[in-house]
Amino acid sequence: MNKLTYKNIKTNIDNTTKIVLDQFTIIHDILENNIDDNKIKKINSNEVLIDNYEMNIREEINTSIVLYSPRASDLRKIIAYYDITGYLERIGDLLLNISEFIVKIDYNSNVFRNTLPLLIKMLKLIENMTKNAIFATICKDRSLAHSTILDDNEIDDLNVQIFLSLIKTEDKDKLDSILSINSIASNMERIGDHATNISEAAIYIIEGIDIKHYINKESYLENL
């Protein structure tokens, strides 16, 4: 397959990833400090860029398939890049959702102050997972892809911890905040799933095996 085509696709995925990581930074800033209109505007304008990149990458990939009939590792790469583009776009959507839920939270409420450390921890973890998953794909780093997949367990645990914390809160009248925090945690958990999907796509490129629906994924990864 044409090397320039690969380079263009990789560059666009790289650019999309940078914008997604920028979204993480803004969300982090909003959670720890405050919301303002500029930050919300920036999130929305980044989301438009992510969507545009997704369309461009898909177009490039479709053209490559028509022109070059990729085979073997070229075929795996192009299929994986197609999937990864979709996952990155979904992560962008989920981060936008998170920003829309954050505006409904009472920052002065106990329920928010109690769950904030867990939310920050979860946010940092999913940001790292996303970064590592893309790195594993571009650099064909098998062990990084494996470890990223296994990190998803911690995301699931944090989601449960946040949920339990919300159930036990004494701020029962802060329903908007409680529901918003729960939704934020759920969206973060979905981001973790998509980062896992990206890592699984990396494994498909490197090893030619689709482990998405393996039942004993963890023991499979440990044995590789």
Next chain:
Amino acid sequence: MEIKNNIIMSLKDLSVSYTEGIYAVKDVTADLLDKNITAIMGPSGCGKSTLLRAINRMHELYSNIKVTGEINLKNNNVLKMNPMSVRKMAGMVFQRPNPFPTMSIADNVMAGYKLNGIRKSKSEREEIIKNSLTDVGLWNEVKDSLNKKGSFLSGGQQQRLCIARAIALKPEILLLDEPTSALDPIATSKIEDLLLELKKQFAIIIVTHNMSQAARISDSSMFMYLGELIEYDNTKKMFTNPSNKKTEEYLTGNFG
């Protein structure tokens, strides 16, 4: 490669040399399956056609060519059989359509019987002609012209006539050496559809330079390089995740 029970032909340490000590095919060992299409791929000069012709005993025509090893077709060692018997069991179709120019369409279909001295009654002959031409999708196109020479047919039709000639003898295996490389895309597509139908009746081995064709129609693929069999596997597996680095390089266009 996981081998099913329906092995129709076994190659064992098959080697072909045109000159003493220089091998065009070297130590090829493989089991080929019945009712399957096996594609043989590789860069020019890798031994694909030489391998195919060894099965059909075409190399008998040249005294300098030496074939060693075993080719077992339905438990018969092809290299120890009468070549004419081998060519009844292994029908061959070549790159350029070659209907016999002096024979009619009907006679072309029956050529194998005539050349082997096999007599058939009129009704048997008519049945063989109709069935063979129907199997290759030519019957409706030529049923009113059976006594005409095949030269008026298009390239694609001539090639289908050649396939009809090969299958008329009810071979065990059909060998095709780049059967569509001289044809236009539409004719090629018709031949490919035909082969997908015929594999229900015969084992088919096809040499092809067209990797997309191999991917489209074959169940198993062989990759050859410098006379050696580098990889032999399920086509889908080979085209998505080849085991050998040379196969990977060939399929991604990095050599050959």
